[in-house]
Amino acid sequence: MNSPERLGRRAAACRLIPIVSVLVPGLAPGLLLVALTLPLLALTRPLLAAPSDAPPAVTGITAADRWGDGGTAVVLEWTVAAGAVPEFFMIERAMSEAEVAGDLATARLERRRAAQRTAMQAVLADRGLDDSILARPMAIEPGLASRLRSVRAEAAAGIDALPDDAFDVARWMFVDRVEADAAQTEYRFVVDRLVRGESYRFRVIPWTGTAAGTPAEAAPVTTTLEPVDISRLWFFGIALVFCGAVVAFILIARSGRPLRVRRIAGLEAIDEAVGRATEMGRSVLFVPGIQDMNEMQTIAGITVLSRVAKTAAEYDARVEVPTARSLVMTTARETVQAAFLAAGRPDAYNEDLIYYVTDEQFGYVAYLSGMMVREKPAACIYMGMFYAESLILAETGNSIGAIQVAGTAQPAQLPFFVAACDYTLIGEEFFAASAYLSGSAEELGSLKGQDVGKIIVAVVLVIGVVLATAGAMAGADSDLGRTLAAWVGFLRDTVLA
Amino acid sequence: MTRIEPEKVTVILATDCGSTTTKAILIQRVEGVYRQTHRGEAPTTVEEPFANVTIGVINSVTEIGELAGRRLVDGNGRIIQPARTGPDGPEGCDLYISTSSAGGGLQMMVAGVVREMTAASAKRAALGAGAIVMDTIASNDRRRPYEQIQRIRELRPDMILVSGGTDGGDVKKVVEIAELIGPARPQPRFGGEYRMPVIFAGNRDAASLVAKAFEDEPIDLKVVDNLRPVLERENLGPARDAIHDMFLEHVMAHAPGYDILMNWTDAPIMPTPGAVGNILRTIAERQGINAVGVDIGGATTDVFSVFDGTFNRTVSANLGMSYSISNVCAEATMANVLRWVHFDMDERELRNRVKNKMIRPTTIPQSLEALVFEQAVAREALRLAYQQHKEFATTLKGVQQQRTVGDTFSQQTSGQTIVDNMKLDLLVASGGVLSHAPRMQQTALMLIDAFEPEGFTTLAKDSIFMMPHLGVLAEVHPQASLEVFERDCLIYLGTCVAAKGAGKAGRTCFRYEVTGETLRESGEITCGDLKLLPLGPGESATVTVEPARGFDLGNGPGKRVARSVRGGTVGLLLDGRGRPLVLPESRNECRAAMARWLSAVSMYPDRELHAVGGADRRRG
Amino acid sequence: MAKAYTPGLKVTGRTVHRCRRILPIRGEVLVAQGDRVEADTPVARTFLPGDVMPVNMANLLGVPPADVHGCMLRKEGERVRRDDAIAQTRGIFGMMRRTVKSPHGGTIETISDVTGQLILRGEPIPVEVRAYLSGTVAQVLPGEGVVVEAEITLIQGIFGVGGERSGRVVLAVKDPSQELVADMITPDMKGCVVVGGGRVWHEAVAKAMKVGAAAVVAGGIDDQDLREILGYDLGVAITGSESIPTTVIVTEGFGDIAMADRTWQLLRARAGSLASVNGATQIRAGVMRPEILIPVTPDAVLPEFDRRWPEGQLEPGRPVRIIRDPHFGLIGAVSALPPEPRILDSESKARVLEVTFDSGEKVIIPRANVELIEA
CATH class of the missing domain: 1.10.10 (Arc Repressor Mutant, subunit A)
Structure with a gap:
């Protein structure tokens, strides 16, 4: 049989595991301290306790698979006679054959x-x-x-x-220690982190001081997988709120109630850029980034291109789209043609203005720069994924006096675009563009719905930070500190996970 | 036209042929300075059965002559020139000038390549020259070419202004527009026989091609400098001058009676709004101020503004107090009109009255109730017209922006309005309902309610709508024009001090201290308060205001402002109602608030007003 | 000054009236001077140029604009039908030619070297002008139209909607203050000019439209009724082009007003005659009032009216109508013309006159608020 001391050490090692994943780095040392102190307290306690009579027996022990989980936990329940309560219970699990x-x-x-x-x-x-x-x-x-x-x-x-x-090999393994309470006769304990589909045996040993009572063993129990994991119900709730918001806003939008979307200056400026090109009798240059169609930003860029093309069709301006990928060229052609058709000017569509240049990043950039200097487009629009070429393009465009509109979700390239272009769509704005441009109920609704989700997440983050800070201030070993830490853990692992 | 020797001019006669009335004023040199001495008016006679503008002119001049005791018209119905002493006393005048907006004024159509760019500049040029812009054709006006042609045919404008393309810029679109206008064979409004005047003020590279496109059509083309040589700059002067020339050469020469009138005048006849713009621009330049002028007429409302030296004019074609009154009520909605009325009015009865005013536009309100209602409509007409003006008076569109990383989250688009009520120094009112209001307070409050000036704004009115006359006079005799303008034209109503911001009723809006020779007072204005302090014409005082948090009086929210203000026939108005001005939603509360404000400035005579409504049957 | 100029509406029993009937563009005049014409006789005819359809040939052919001329299969001035081949590219060695078909039928008007645009003009639209007024052709304006002259009873209304119509005059009410309601409209009024007294209700107009009446004439109309008839709120008083089958004319104004006695007597005297009516009203720039023209024979018996007043002059004793509240619609006689302006109830200062009603009651009215009743 294992001594409590030895088992306690094992338990301490187990408790260290979650600490590794602490999200708020500043609080990690504090939590580590809590984690280390608790088992130490547990260790010293039985040694300090005075010896006394043998503890009373445990009766009516049952072990049952916990309902509504992934087959990882067992619920133990037992009772002790009133008035004869031990100091604590030791929960042990029969070790498997292996x-x-x-x-x-x-x-x-x-x-x-x-x-x-x-x-x-x-x-x-x-x-x-x-x-x-x-x-x-x-x-x-x-x-x-x-x-x-x-x-x-x-x-x-x-x-x-x-x-x-x-050989003296232990057949039972320490699981946990449950403090007894003089007023309480019925106890319940959940053993988790078990393996699904295994058969387990548990026993409870009452202890008083250093004297152990008779172990009470529960009937073997097999952990089973249920269709619903109720511990993840929160997830369901959150998903419901997020999706519900989207659906609700779509319905609102469909009912004709106007949904206000913040003005995105960069998109408003497209009319102006195309207008400038028209007045000056020059073309509009559209660059859809240097990535292929599998890149989200390229797709977002093509959405904006459709708007640019529609405006150009209305103004009867020339839109030139050199691409770095053949697939992007094909998509761009389809999009522009559809836009010209929608604007009622199918005759003004010219396929030859949308062409493939090269896959080579700098070959492409060299072509664009050369073309910009030679032909001096009145407006340059960059929408998509950009790397080192961002500043080369934007500076060249600026030097030829073009109105420039850029949009990218590449954080590293944004400052260059902002500094050198007239208007820049920043990250999320770029993706919201399609909803903004189309004005369709579905897209606007989901844009708004996602905003609600973002607001909820932001609120939870703020609450979490406040709780974590309060917990740290209260002290890691105070009751309040522990409660707060538990809440933070809940928010981090359950709500935000 | 004779040569004018300014020092010999002692009597000046000026007429303005409006669409309903012809107004004449007489300016005489009294003790060495020019003063406006008499005025007269008569219905305009451009339409059938008279179809001769000079009849109305002679009628108005006869009236002025009777009032002045001076014979101005001879037995043949001609204006006597020069001034002399005749057998029956003094007779004649030295200088005769006229403006005209009769027959609907100068009606133009403008065209450009992009609606927001060259077409907008063309519209600005036409409006600045005093025209009414009937329609703007642009390649992006969302109309199919044949619809544009249809429109050109239907409208029958007096003149067309074509622009488009920067110099060295687009040619194709510009020629395309010319190719639309040519085959449409637009018919001029007066008579079918003369050639449609077209001014081209676009890309100079396209001029010869445009001329070629018009070659075989009955069109008289005049080519002037591009009004938008680069997108960054407007050059409206040449186009504006060309419009004035063409107006005289073609339009005026064909309007009934104008050929005679043109022979009488000593200076070219100007479109009335062009003349008003002229004088307003001159004042703003001379005094270095930002000014807004408004002329509310029966059919249209003109708003003129000069902000930081940029002149803008808009014509709200269907906002007026007689012909268009019904449209004001329809556009503003009756509920919005009624929020300015402090007693009960029945909507059905009012609607009939509005329509009756529309079909009999010359009537004037006889009862006080009718006056209150008319002034409520005026507020809405002015508000809508000013709103349209703000949308039109913008910075140029299509201009490259210079940015820094600091602009990341505040990317301002071009084409923002340049109208800033906080920077506004002078607000001039003219037009019947404003200048003929029985009490000056009524004019002042109508202006404040409709324009919502912020900070310190001087309010004035054109006493008898003399600005058009003086605008023309400025061209031939600037000294007389400015002397009369300073002494007789503007009647200063006072100064409005209004805080920008919003607050709960009863909270402090701002504290004030007034120190002047006649007025020394200090106190506090709470939100929702309107206070009138007496500060007579010619007087001035220093006003120091300390706005509460969230309120701005010119130096930023919560910052102290001290300024010298001008008194007037109304006085100093301290307005704590907040900007933008929001009236209570509930009809009863709104009525109570209105009644409070009206009595604060003693707007109307203090007596009970009867609810309007319950039509009783009348016999004809 | 004892006289003042105040224009009013014409309501006259016998006058020589001339109507200019002009084509929108030059065309052919179908009648000669001195010809007798009826209201529906066509007097002039022309063809409006068809709708213009620009076709961007340069783009469709894929050639520079300057080359478009070389690719054309059809010349300027030729007529083409829809789907006719009108242009073809030269292709490479005669291969891979691209052909463009005409998108519409019409005449090729111009082909631009600058824009590569072809202007296709659709079929001409025939336009015919009818005499409108039964009378004689007094003057022929060659290529433009004619002037028709007739001696007529002329009644100008104050406001109307709907265009030119003609029909027999029928009275639907017994006295000039009786309201015109739906029940009074009967199927035999088809094609007639129905005369009501006071206010006309929109139900009555709806019924008149249903039975096919040419026009409804009444003293007044409520704004709400007008909105029901038109389906929208009239903003600016420029009317005549509404697409309603029955023209509506009111002679006095909006609200509950009876028809002026003089108008009523004339219409009653002329009941049964053929009338030409036009609801077109334009109050701004080129005033047009709706009109009822009834050709009159020399032997027709007409009510006698006082004819001693010169046109357009206000003089003591002259009958006037008050055209603004608070006495809107009342008719009285001028009893005094004080020359100096007076202060009104609204505190406005205006020149006024004194009007005496039949009852003997006297009121002071601004001169702007009265209207002469013209002989």
């Missing part, structure tokens, strides 16, 4: 090593040597070496012959 076998093998191995060493020391002592020679194998004369080999084999065989009983 665990026992493993422990047994380890014990056998240790015992064998000890026996071999003893046997070899005896042989060496006969020759007047000590065992330090074992570290220098070349110094051992051949006769002695073979002698040593044989005594080692003998000692091993002797241990191997021993039955399993000869």
Whole structure:
């Protein structure tokens, strides 16, 4: 049987696990401290307690699979007679065959090593040597070496012959300790982190001081997987709120109630840019980034292109779209043609203005820069994924006096665009563009719905930070601190996970 | 036209042929300075059965002559020139000038490539020249070309202004527009026989091609400098001058009776609004101020503004007090009109009255109730017209912006309005309902309610709508024009001090201290308060105001402002009603608030007003 | 000054009236001077140029604008039908030619070298002008139209909606103050000019439209009724082009007003005659009032009216109508014309006159608020 001390150490190691994933780095040391202190307290307690009579027996113990989870927990319930309550209960789990076998093998191995060493020391002592020679194998004369080999084999065989009983291997494993309360006779404890589909046996041992009572064992229980994991109901709730908001806003938008979307200057400016090109008799240059159609930003860029093309069709302006990927070219052609058709000017559509240049990043950029300097487009629009070329393009465009509108979700390139372009769509704005431009109920509704989700997340984050800070201020080992830490954990692991 | 020797001019006669009335004023040199001495008016006679503008002119001049005791018209119905002493006393005048907006004024159609850019500049040029812009054709006006052609045919404008393209810019679109106008063969409004005047003020590279497009059509083309040589700059002067020339050459020469009138005048006849703009621009330049002028007429409301030296004019074609009164009520909604009325009015009866005013536009309100209602309509007409003006008076569109990283989250678009009520220094009112209001307070409050000036704003009215006359006079005799303007034209109503911001009723809005020779007072204005302090004409005082948090009087929210203010026939108005001005939603509360404000400035005579409604049957 | 100029509406029993009937553009005049014409006789005819349809040939062919001329299969001035091939590119060695078909039927008017645009003009639209007034052709304006002259009873209304119509005059009410309601409209009024007395209700107009009446004439109309008839709130008083089958004319104004006695007597005297009516009203720039023109024969018996007043002059004793509240619609005689302006109830200062009603009651009215009743 394991002593409480030894089991306590194991438990301490277990409790360290969640600490690793603490989200708020500043609080980690505090929480670590809490985690380390608690088991230490638990360790010292039984040693300090005065010896007393044997604790009363535990009765009516049951173990049942917890309903509504992924088959990872068992609920233990037991009672004690009123007025005869022990100091605490020790919960233990029967180790499985495999665990026992493993422990047994380890014990056998240790015992064998000890026996071999003893046997070899005896042989060496006969020759007047000590065992330090074992570290220098070349110094051992051949006769002695073979002698040593044989005594080692003998000692091993002797241990191997021993039955399993000869080894003191624990059959029960410490799970947790439950403090008893004098006023409470019925107890309930949840053992979690179990493996689904395994059969488990549990027992509860009442303790008073250093005296253990009779263990009470529950009938074996098998963990099972239920269709619903109720611990994840929160998830369901949150998903419901998020999706509900989207659906609700879509319905509102469909009912004709206007949904206000903040003015995005960059998109308003498209009319102006195309107008400028029209008045100056020059073209509009549209660059959809240097990535392929699998990139979200390219798709967002093409959405904006459709708007640019529609405006250009209305103004009868030329839109030139050189692309760095063939697939982007095809998509852009389709989009522009559809836009010209929608504007009622299918005759004004010219396929040759949308063409493929090269996949090479700088080959493409060199082409664009050259073209901009030669043809001086009146408006340059950059919408998509950009890397090092952002500033080259934007600066060239600026130097030829074009109105420039850029949009990208690449944080590193945004400052360049903002500084060199007239208008810039920043990150999220870029993705919201399609909803903004189309004005369709579905897109506007989901834009608004997502905003609600973002607001909720932001609020939860703020609450979490406030709670975590309050917890740290209250002190990690105060009750309040522990409660707050539990709440923070809940928000982090359940709500935001 | 004779040569004018300014020093010999002692009597000046000026007429303005409006669409309903012809107004004449007489300016005489009295003790060395020019003063406006008499005025007279008569119905305009451009339409059938008279179809001769000079009849109305002679009628108004006869009236002025009777009043002045001076014979101005001879037995043949001609204006006597020069001034002399005749057998029956003094007779004649030295200088005769006229403006005209009769027959609907100068009606133009403008065209440009992009509606917000060259077409907008063309519209500005036309409006600035005093025209009414009937329609704007642009390649992006969402009309199919044949619809545009249809429109050109229907409208029958007096003149067309075509612009488009920067110099060296687009040619194709500009020629396309010309190719639309050509085959449409637009018919001029007066008579079918003369050639439609078209002014081209676009890309100079396109001029010859445009001329070619018009070659075979009955069109008289005049090419002037591009009004938008680059997108960053407007050059409206040449186009404006060309409009004036064409107006005289073509339009005036064909309007009934104008050929005679043109021979009488000593200076070219100007479109009335052009003349008003002229004089307003001159004042704003001379005094270095921002000014807004408004002229509310029967059919249209003109708003003129000069902000930081930029002149803008808009004509709200269907906002007026007689012909268009019904449209004001329809556009503003009756509920919005009635919020300015402090007693009970029945909507059905009012609607009939509005329509009756529309079909008999010359009537004037006889009862006080009718006056209150008319002034309520005026507020809405002015408010809507000013709103349209703000939307039109913007910075240029299509201009490249210079940015820094600091602009990341505040990317301002171009085309923002340049009208800023906080920067407004002078607000001039003219037009019947404003200048003929029985009490000056009525004019002042109508202006404040409709324009919502912020900070310190001087209010004035054109005493007898003399601005058009003086605008023309400024061209031939600037000295006389400015002397009369300063002495007789503007009647200063006073100064409005209004805080920008909103607050709960009863909270402090701002504290004030007034120190002047005649007025020394200090106190506090709470939100929702309106206070009138007496500060007579010619007087001035220093006003120091300390706005409460969230209120701005010119130096930023909560910052102290001290300024010298001008008194007037109304006085100093301290307005704590907040900007934008929001009236209570509930009809009863609104009525109570209105009644409080009206009595604070003693707007109307203090007597009970009868609810309007319950039509009783009348016999004809 | 004892006289003042105040224009009013014409309501006259016998006058020579001339009507200009002009084509929108030059065309052909179908009658000669001195010809006798009826209201529905066509007097002039022309063809309006068809709708213009620009076709962007340069883009459709994929060639620069300057090359469009070279690719054309049909010349300027030629007539084409829809789907006719009108242009073709030269292609490469005669291969891969692109052909453009005409999107509409019409005449090729111009082909631009600058824009590559082809202007296609659709079929001409015939336009015919009818005499409108039964009378004689007094003057022929060659290529433009004619002037029709007739001696007529002329009644100008104050406001109307709907265009030119003609029909027999029928009285639907017994006295000039009786309201015109739906029940008074009967199927035999089809094609007639129905005369009501006081206010006309929108139900009555609806019924008149249903039976096919040419026009309804009444003293007054409520704004709400007008809105029901038109389906929208009239903003600016420029009317005549409404698409309603029955023209509506009111002679006095909006509200509950009876028809002026003089108008009523004339219409009653002329009941049964053929009338030409037009609801077109334009109060701004080129005043137009709705009119009822009834050709009159020399032997027709007409009510006698006082004819001693010169046109357009206000003089003591002259009958006037008050055209603004608080006495809106009342008719009286001028009893005094004080020359100096007076202060009104509204505190406005205006020149006024004194009106005496039949009852002997005297009121002071601003001169602007009265209207002469013209002989």
